[in-house]
Amino acid sequence: MPTETVSMIDRRKALAGLGALTAGAFAGSRAAAQSTLGKLVFLNLGGNKVMSCDLDGGNLRTLVDGQGSAAPDGLTFDPVSQRLIWTNMGGASVDDGTVMSCNLSGGDVKALVAKGGTFTPKQAKYDIDRRRIYWSDREGMRIQRCNPDGSNVETLVQTGDPVANKGDQTRWCVGIALDYSRSQIYWTQKGGDNAGTGTIKRCNMEIPYGETPANRSDIKTLFSNQPEPIDLEIDPRARKLYWTDRGDNTVCRAPMDVAAGTDPATRTDREVLVRGLREAIGIYLDLPNKRMFYTSLGGEVGTSTLDGKDARLLLTGQGSLTGITLVANPSRDYFSG
Numbered sequence: 655m656p657t658e659t660v661s662m663i664d665r666r667k668a669l670a671g672l673g674a675l676t677a678g679a680f681a682g683s684r685a686a687a688q689s690t691l692g693k694l695v696f697l698n699l700g701g702n703k704v705m706s707c708d709l710d711g712g713n714l715r716t717l718v719d720g721q722g723s724a725a726p727d728g729l730t731f732d733p734v735s736q737r738l739i740w741t742n743m744g745g746a747s748v749d750d751g752t753v754m755s756c757n758l759s760g761g762d763v764k765a766l767v768a769k770g771g772t773f774t775p776k777q778a779k780y781d782i783d784r785r786r787i788y789w790s791d792r793e794g795m796r797i798q799r800c801n802p803d804g805s806n807v808e809t810l811v812q813t814g815d816p817v818a819n820k821g822d823q824t825r826w827c828v829g830i831a832l833d834y835s836r837s838q839i840y841w842t843q844k845g846g847d848n849a850g851t852g853t854i855k856r857c858n859m860e861i862p863y864g865e866t867p868a869n870r871s872d873i874k875t876l877f878s879n880q881p882e883p884i885d886l887e888i889d890p891r892a893r894k895l896y897w898t899d900r901g902d903n904t905v906c907r908a909p910m911d912v913a914a915g916t917d918p919a920t921r922t923d924r925e926v927l928v929r930g931l932r933e934a935i936g937i938y939l940d941l942p943n944k945r946m947f948y949t950s951l952g953g954e955v956g957t958s959t960l961d962g963k964d965a966r967l968l969l970t971g972q973g974s975l976t977g978i979t980l981v982a983n984p985s986r987d988y989f990s991g
Contacts, residue, residue, distance in 0.1 A: 692982040696949055697726040697740060699974040704740060704760060711968030717760030728778035728789055729977030741775035741789055751775040753804060766804030773816060777829045777885045790827035790841050797827055797841055811857060812867035813843060824851050829886035829897060842883040848901035852880035878918040887939040898934035898948060905934060905948055927962025936978040949975040
């Protein structure tokens, strides 16, 4: 059977459980809902931990404590293998970032990409269809991907030279999102701390023929002059781009598509959904339930509807939090082990 066909079958099987994630599933007790809807998983940067909790913030526990973690930042989930995948930034000035993996109980921790394969990896995404892990590399100034086992690390976009352009934060790639159906990558370049020099860009997943990561002709700037955009998510059906901004500590959204000739520096369709976060970082969209979850370096885990209504904090005082994801309906209760 062709590889692409197998991939699509696996993807349908993996996502079949998401059908239970409807608003109607919240009927009945909260405890019953938590057992059927899965868990939130997030990263504690300061404590070098991978942590989980119920969707209301209850049943907080640590899955991985220090083992294989060194400044964890980006987090994603492979529903086929039922494994968590996260990035470790390592030292900011040292080319020692890693990409890690573990099972849902926090065991079987593996280094997929060893030190030296990536500089300072940030937000990560898993592409089920193509079986690839994608991430942004901040000081490496690039977008990278690899196979699920960590092999074949590729650089897809190179925004600068880590030596010649060292310290130029306008070139630092931080957030990343994937539009699977259109085979496109979105990413942020944060700019300086609340400097109004952040950008959000887009390109195809594959490098155009005859071009290189550093001279791609298909890169489009969607936003510029943003306070400090960090992590990204997309709603492909509504064609909306969501992101956290650590400059003004907000969660924002805007259309993914803009008319030809639109100036990315003067767009006025950025919509602020949530305000007042303490150093906004991670974001995850639970599209079947029309809600989102987000984190902050101030130790917060929050949630709201996709339009920012009913915003509330589920957890506070949890240290410096970064990436977040939702594990929906795992095949068994790994999280209790």
